[in-house]
Amino acid sequence: MTNVKEKGPEVTFTEPVESGNGMKTQEMVINMGPQHPSTHGVLRMELTLDGEIVTRAVPHIGYLHRCFEKHSEAMNDYTKVIPYVDRMDYVAAMNNELGYAIAMERLMGIEVNERVEYVRVIMAELQRIASHLLAVGTFGLDIGAFTPFLYCFIEREKILDIFEKASGARLLYNYIWIGGLMNDVPADFKTDTAAFVKSFRPKIKELNDLLSNNKIFVDRTANIGVLPAQVAVNYGVSGPSLRGSGFKWDLRKDDPYSIYDRFEFDVIVGNGEMGTLGDCWDRYIVRVWEMEESLKIIEQALDQMPEEGDVQESIPKKIRPPAGEIYCRTETPRGELGYYIISDKSTTPYRVKVRAPSFVNLSVLPAISVGAMVADMVAIIGSIDIVLGEVDR
Amino acid sequence: MQQFLESFLPAGPLVVFVFSIIPLMIILVYALFAIWLERKVAGHIQDRLGPMVTGGWHGWSQTIADLLKMIQKEDIVPAKADRFLFKMAPFIAFAASYAAFVAIPFSSGYIGSMIDIGVFYIVAITSLLSVSIIMAGWASNNKWSLLGAMRTAAQTVSYEVPTVVTILSVIIVTGTLNLMEVTEMQTGNAFLGFLPNWLIFHSPFMVIAFVLFFIASLAESHRVPFDLPESESELVGGYQTEYSGMRWGLFMLTEYADMLLLSLVGATLFFGGWNSPFGSFMDGPVWGAFWMLLKGMLLVFVMMWLRWTLPRLRVDQLMNLCWKYLIPLSFVNLVLIALWELIF
Amino acid sequence: MKTTEELHQILSEEFGEDIIELKAEEVVAPWIVVKGDQIQKITKFLRDEPGLRFDSLMCLSGVHYPKENTLGVVYHLFSTTEKHKLTLKVIMPEDDAHLPTVEQVWKTADWHEREAFDMFGIRFDGHPDHRRILCPDDWEGYPLRKDYQVQEFYCGMKVKY
Numbered sequence: 001m002t003n004v005k006e007k008g009p010e011v012t013f014t015e016p017v018e019s020g021n022g023m024k025t026q027e028m029v030i031n032m033g034p035q036h037p038s039t040h041g042v043l044r045m046e047l048t049l050d051g052e053i054v055t056r057a058v059p060h061i062g063y064l065h066r067c068f069e070k071h072s073e074a075m076n077d078y079t080k081v082i083p084y085v086d087r088m089d090y091v092a093a094m095n096n097e098l099g100y101a102i103a104m105e106r107l108m109g110i111e112v113n114e115r116v117e118y119v120r121v122i123m124a125e126l127q128r129i130a131s132h133l134l135a136v137g138t139f140g141l142d143i144g145a146f147t148p149f150l151y152c153f154i155e156r157e158k159i160l161d162i163f164e165k166a167s168g169a170r171l172l173y174n175y176i177w178i179g180g181l182m183n184d185v186p187a188d189f190k191t192d193t194a195a196f197v198k199s200f201r202p203k204i205k206e207l208n209d210l211l212s213n214n215k216i217f218v219d220r221t222a223n224i225g226v227l228p229a230q231v232a233v234n235y236g237v238s239g240p241s242l243r244g245s246g247f248k249w250d251l252r253k254d255d256p257y258s259i260y261d262r263f264e265f266d267v268i269v270g271n272g273e274m275g276t277l278g279d280c281w282d283r284y285i286v287r288v289w290e291m292e293e294s295l296k297i298i299e300q301a302l303d304q305m306p307e308e309g310d311v312q313e314s315i316p317k318k319i320r321p322p323a324g325e326i327y328c329r330t331e332t333p334r335g336e337l338g339y340y341i342i343s344d345k346s347t348t349p350y351r352v353k354v355r356a357p358s359f360v361n362l363s364v365l366p367a368i369s370v371g372a373m374v375a376d377m378v379a380i381i382g383s384i385d386i387v388l389g390e391v392d393r
Numbered sequence: 394m395q396q397f398l399e400s401f402l403p404a405g406p407l408v409v410f411v412f413s414i415i416p417l418m419i420i421l422v423y424a425l426f427a428i429w430l431e432r433k434v435a436g437h438i439q440d441r442l443g444p445m446v447t448g449g450w451h452g453w454s455q456t457i458a459d460l461l462k463m464i465q466k467e468d469i470v471p472a473k474a475d476r477f478l479f480k481m482a483p484f485i486a487f488a489a490s491y492a493a494f495v496a497i498p499f500s501s502g503y504i505g506s507m508i509d510i511g512v513f514y515i516v517a518i519t520s521l522l523s524v525s526i527i528m529a530g531w532a533s534n535n536k537w538s539l540l541g542a543m544r545t546a547a548q549t550v551s552y553e554v555p556t557v558v559t560i561l562s563v564i565i566v567t568g569t570l571n572l573m574e575v576t577e578m579q580t581g582n583a584f585l586g587f588l589p590n591w592l593i594f595h596s597p598f599m600v601i602a603f604v605l606f607f608i609a610s611l612a613e614s615h616r617v618p619f620d621l622p623e624s625e626s627e628l629v630g631g632y633q634t635e636y637s638g639m640r641w642g643l644f645m646l647t648e649y650a651d652m653l654l655l656s657l658v659g660a661t662l663f664f665g666g667w668n669s670p671f672g673s674f675m676d677g678p679v680w681g682a683f684w685m686l687l688k689g690m691l692l693v694f695v696m697m698w699l700r701w702t703l704p705r706l707r708v709d710q711l712m713n714l715c716w717k718y719l720i721p722l723s724f725v726n727l728v729l730i731a732l733w734e735l736i737f
Numbered sequence: 738m739k740t741t742e743e744l745h746q747i748l749s750e751e752f753g754e755d756i757i758e759l760k761a762e763e764v765v766a767p768w769i770v771v772k773g774d775q776i777q778k779i780t781k782f783l784r785d786e787p788g789l790r791f792d793s794l795m796c797l798s799g800v801h802y803p804k805e806n807t808l809g810v811v812y813h814l815f816s817t818t819e820k821h822k823l824t825l826k827v828i829m830p831e832d833d834a835h836l837p838t839v840e841q842v843w844k845t846a847d848w849h850e851r852e853a854f855d856m857f858g859i860r861f862d863g864h865p866d867h868r869r870i871l872c873p874d875d876w877e878g879y880p881l882r883k884d885y886q887v888q889e890f891y892c893g894m895k896v897k898y
Contacts (some may be wrong), residue, residue, distance in 0.1 A: 030536045038626040052540070052708060062871040067880050069856070107765060142626050144617060144705025150439040216618055216704045233792055233817060236845030249817060324765040327796060327813045327824065338796050340811065353798035355813075363848040374540065375627045375707045392871060 027055060034063045038142045038378045041388030043362075045377065054377060057369045059362060064392035072352040078104060078319040079178055081352060086172040088356065089390040091134050094127035094163070095332035097176035102257055103328035103339040104178040108321045115309030116180055117259045122193060122301050123163070123175065124258075125294040129200070130159040131333035132240075132287040132294075135385040139284055140211050142382035143220050148211040155203055162192050179315040194302055197295050204292055212288060221284060222275030225368045225380035229278065235364040238357055239335025240290060241384045244270040244283030251331035263300045265293040280383035287333075287385070320347050334358050334385060356393060358386040416494035416505060419686075424649045427690075428456045431697050438701040466638035471534055474635065478532035482525045483636070483643035489521035490650040497657050498573040500667045500681030511572040512560055515658060516553070519613070522651065523549035526622060526632050529644075533635040541631025544708055545615070545622040551715040552612040552619075558723040559606040562730045563662045566595060572658075576666030591665040596737075598730045603663045605723050607692070610655035612715070614648065617700040624705055656692035657685065664688050739789070739821045741767040747789070751782060760826075768811075768824035773836035776812075776827055780842045783814060783823070790816045791823060794839070797849035799857035801831075803883045808834045808859055835860035856881035 016024035032045035039045065042063035048056040068088060072081045085100045086093040098120055105112065137152030160170045165186050167175035175182045211217055227237070229245040242249055250267040252260040268289040270282025323345040329338040335357030342351040361384045369380050429444070432455065436443025448454030470479055493515045495505030508514055523545055530542020567575045581590045588594045593603055612619040623631035630636075633644055660666060666688075667681030675684075706714065739747075745759040748769065757779075758770040771779055783791040791814040800809040812825040827836055838861040839846045850861040851870040858879035861867060868874060877888045887896050 028536060030540075036629060062869075062873070065871040067871075070880055070885075073881075073883075140704065144620070144624065144626060145703065146435070147439050147701050150441065154440060210702075211704075214704060216706055219710055220704060220707055231844075234844050236793055236795070236843065247817075254820070322765075326765050329795065336795070338813070340796055340798050340813065342800065351798075351800055353796065355796040359848065360845055363844070367844075373707060373709070375624070375705075378627050 032377065039381060040138065040386055043381070043386065043388055043391070047374070047377065049374065052373045054369055054372050054374065057366050057377065059365055061362070061388075061391050064388050066393065068354065068393040069352055072349050076348050078321070078347065078349060081349060082177065083172065083174050086174060087389060088354065088393055089332060089334065089358070089387045090171060091387055092127050092131040092333045093172050094123045094176065095330065096337065097173065098124050098258070099328070099330035099332065099337045100339055101176045101178050102330060103326055103341055104319070104321065106328055107324065107326045107341060107343060108316070108319070110179045110314055110316065112179060112314050113309045114306045116311050118301050118305040119181060119185055119311065120176055121258055121260065122298055122305070123166070125297045125301070126159050126162060126193070128294045128333045129291045130156045132291050135333070136207065136284065136287050139382040139385070140217070142378045143217055145211055145214070145217065148207060151203070151207065151210070155200055158196050158199075162189070162196065165189070165192065177315060178319060180313070181311040184311045190302055190305070193298060197298055201295060204288060207288060212285060218274050218281060220375070221280040221379055221383070224280045224376045225372060225383060226276045227278040227364065227368050231367065232278070232364065235367065236360045237335070237364050238360065239331065239333065240286045241283050241335065241361050243268060244286045245278035246270050246272070251329060251336060255329065257330055262304070263297045265296045268293060280379045283383040318347065320345065329355070332357060334387065334390070335361060354393060356390040358390040359393075362386050362391055413505065415503065416497070417491060419499070420491065420494065420646070420650045420653065423653055424646050425456045425460070427649050427653070427693060428459075428645075429453065430694070434694065434697045435701050438698070460642070463639055463642040468640060469635075469637045471635050473534045475532040475534070478528045479635075480640070482529035482532060483640045483647070485528065486522055486525035486647040487643050487650070489518055489525060490647050490654055493518045493654050496572055497654070498576050498661065498666055499685055500678045502678030503682065504573050507571070507573060510570045512564065512570045512658070515654070516557055516560065519651070519654070520549065520553060522647070529636070530632040533632070535635050537629045538632050538634045541622045541628045541634070545632065547708070548612060548615075548619065548621060548711060551712060552609050555605055555715065555719040555723045556609040556613060558720070558727055559602045559609065560662065562602050562723070562727040563592060563599075565727070565731050565734055566592060566599075572661050572666070576661055576668065579665040580668050589665055589668065589670050591663065591668070593663040596730065596733045598726055598733060599663065601722070601726050602730065603659070605719060605726065606659060606662070609719060610659060611696060611699070612711070614651040614655055616652065616696050618703040618706050619711060620705060621708055621711060652693050652696055653689055656689040656696070659692055660685065660688035738819060741769065741823060744789070744821070744823050745769055748779065752779060766824060768826050770826045770828060773827040773829050776825075776839060777837045777842070779825070780812070780839045784842055788819070790818050792817055794843035794845040794849075797846055797853060799853035799859050799881065801857060801882045806831045808857055810836065810853060810859060812839070834858060835862055837862050838864040840864055855879070858882070
């Protein structure tokens with residue numbers, strides 16, 4: 001096996017240009033990250049700057065690479081993959097588990113009962129709200145508004161409390177299992193969730209008053225990082241980042257999984273209200289209104305949820321899927337999360353490939369950041385809402 | 394004040410020393426308090442409590458603990474930094490804002506120096522601050538610091554224009570640059586019989602002048618929404634990136650001293666300085682110092698309030714705001730105030 | 738909306754039977770195996786042909802089959818207008834694993850192909866930025882191959898602990 005070492009593209013420094021007064025000017029190459037407060041983790045951007053204008057941006061990833069896929073191949077049981085799945089998108093662990101569980105159930109042909117489905121949907125939507133709250137809050141933080149971030153965290157805290165009651169963990173739950181759940185929800189789950197839904201609705205308005213319609217915030221985000229829908233599809237961008245470009249696309253509606261076809265909710269798309277269609281503000285506001293839609297789903301699910309049902313009745317004793325392969329995708333807060341699972345009829349996964357939404361969304365960054373300023377780079381990175389745990393896996 | 398000191402101290406250098414150290418004491422005590430206050434204000438705005446543990450009552454000694462920590466920290470100088478400039482910069486920064494306090498009349502009995510060009514001197518000496526920040530940014534040998542320093546240079550130079558023009562419009566009314574005389578002019582109740590004789594009530598245009606002055610002074614002291622030189626989410630820490638320990642602490646101290654300085658100038662020019670708001674009630678040198686600092690602190694509080702509410706402007710928007718809105722507006726306002734003076 | 742069988746029909750009419758092969762028996766989801774050197778032509782056709790319009794590449798994965806000494810690349814395609822899915826596979830020998838890039842067809846492939854190269858050592862001819870993406874540039878070996886042995890030292894640091 002020959003081992004080819006590939007070098008990155010040569011960083012080309014432009015020749016110094018005579019500026020007229022005997023001094024010379026030259027473009028500056030600057031490293032943004034991996035230790036930078038607003039690259040949302042350990043992303044490194046290699047920026048070429050002309051003054052403060054970005055002329056070239058190259059993302060470098062992999063600082064958080066754990067080779068999740070190799071880990072999964074080393075597990076002797078399909079269920080043991082779930083904790084690793086949690087650790088990819090660590091702010092939306094429930095959605096990751098749900099995607100994996102659905103992929104495995106389709107591969108093995110398992111049907112789960114109604115109660116399990118409803119609990120899963122409620123959990124996934126609560127997690128979506130929690131994740132969007134984090135995204136929206138940190139986006140405000142990137143723009144320089146500190147306070148909305150903490151307001152968002154107060155609300156996120158309440159969701160984590162609900163999760164903690166159900167699963168015992170606050171961040172990495174290992175709650176949704178293949179064929180069922182780790183355990184049934186606690187007795188007061190319904191009242192807790194209903195109380196949260198009731199208390200959370202007015203907070204969205206509060207957030208809009210404080211941040212979304214703030215003049216400085218709008219000035220900073222509108223017309224910045226414009227991503228046309230056609231480019232977005234070609235780059236495979238998905239989730240709120242795609243919908244911000246005005247492309248009506250939501251796997252919960254367009255490729256329904258679980259029981260999402262039973263609920264009434266709207267797919268929020270950006271409409272260029274404050275500037276150009278597909279700018280940072282559109283991507284941001286899609287997340288804000290999506291929280292409202294998730295509340296609708298939760299309310300309907302709480303109404304329809306059956307009281308009775310054994311959440312573990314269809315969990316297989318030994319997970320030994322038939323030989324075969326499946327590609328299954330679900331909508332996480334960040335976009336289309338796909339699992340490509342190959343089974344060789346043993347208890348060990350032969351191959352688990354993850355199509356991580358953040359990974360794909362991030363790849364569009366060099367295309368939309370040319371011509372932006374350093375401060376806009378921060379806004380663009382914040383608006384595509386990456387989680388480095390998922391980018392690097 | 395000087396006579397008071399001389400009554401129990403031997404005349405000579407000691408009196409001068411004690412006399413000149415008073416603003417430093419005020420700055421240091423104020424900074425300890427203001428940093429604690431900033432945290433408390435931030436905490437309460439953000440639905441939390443802020444420091445609660447250190448020292449018992451509402452974490453009152455949190456800043457002191459932080460100060461002790463900072464003193465103990467290693468003084469790191471980057472390997473390829475320009476050592477001399479790097480080490481000098483914080484001192485020049487602090488010296489600039491400390492020196493400006495000399496022309497501030499803290500009460501009817503105390504002003505550091507009774508110079509006739511008081512306001513002019515303050516404006517001149519505070520521009521040294523931007524020199525020190527450029528020094529810090531350049532000497533750090535760090536691209537982020539350099540970017541922060543470049544922003545500072547552009548920002549401070551631009552925003553000095555509206556500051557000076559609004560100050561000028563006040564000077565048209567007062568006819569003197571000496572801040573003590575400016576304050577003395579504002580004694581008593583004149584307007585409508587009950588409003589204090591403060592310049593802000595002098596004409597409607599003075600209110601506009603104050604708003605312009607306040608915005609410009611926010612930018613001068615690099616506070617949100619104009620904190621671009623150190624904007625932590627973009628430039629890591631701007632010119633402060635490479636600083637640690639007490640040198641960083643000095644920059645922090647300078648920022649807070651600057652806030653107080655500009656607030657005190659604002660209080661003197663527009664809100665009657667050490668004059669009591671109740672005419673001769675609660676008046677006198679000691680009450681004067683109380684009122685002066687209270688007015689200053691109120692303006693500082695507004696600055697903090699803004700900091701925890703607003704996002705940050707981008708650098709081109711900052712320049713737009715200054716050159717396209719503030720400067721034309723302040724010149725128009727200057728003309729209008731001059732006309733008002735001519736007519737009434 | 739077309740099934741894989743129908744798509745296979747269309748493709749074999751366009752490109753001939755010998756480079757395209759359908760696998761539909763005994764599997765959960767059927768796929769089409771194509772010859773590697775034709776992948777650019779086929780994918781361009783799939784993307785641009787009215788009625789097919791596969792405008793999005795959902796996923797591109799590398800797979801190692803040590804028993805057959807082969808490496809595979811799996812393309813999961815999807816059409817957002819026609820709403821049909823298609824799975825393409827390219828199989829190539831382990832010691833000479835290379836195929837043309839589809840980066841010009843779907844930009845999604847850019848980073849996915851770099852990942853497949855990083856993890857499996859599959860070379861994509863014509864890729865504009867062909868280098869490792871997740872591992873460091875000077876890492877040795879391809880981690881997701883089944884016979885991968887981790888290197889002992891990296892930059893003087895012991896790797897295995």
